[in-house]
Amino acid sequence: MLFFSYFKELVGKEVTVELKNDLAIRGTLHSVDQYLNIKLENIKVVDDDKYPHMLSVRNCFIRGSVVRYVELPPDGVDVDILHDATRREARGS
């Protein structure tokens, strides 16, 4: 639940999602769900010369199970809030 809430805070920010098939997609975070499926808008594929497979796609839905990394804007991370939330989550379980 913690990361679901955390990603909800990041809606509207630009992120780069690296997938387990090595494809990396940059876009604006539109929404996220409990499975951490991600919807990105106005996407740009990183290294699109190598990956022209999504040239005609503007918005996409990425299945959570296939995400390797989500690269965040450096100012999009409030470390203190994350620390508190993590401690609460750890205490809870």
Next chain:
Amino acid sequence: MSTGPGLESLVNQTISIITNDGRIIVGTLRGFDQATNIILDESHERVYSTREGVQQLALGLYIIRGDNISVVGELDEELDLVNDLSKIKAHPLTPVIH
């Protein structure tokens, strides 16, 4: 509250699916469920190769199992018309490794 980004908005639209084995399948989204299982109408596979342009193989009405799906992209018809597929050469996508 926890339904989040459904594929609801894409129903009856043309979508481009990237599967876990690295295939690209384009078609019209007719239905989906929580496991991201997809019903795709008028579907065709786009095969990318480094030697020749993109090949399109007609498939028809398909159900694609959710655990084999990586990405569901909303295909922008205008953009798709602009890009000449017969000129695009690329390596096929690598499969997903968990």
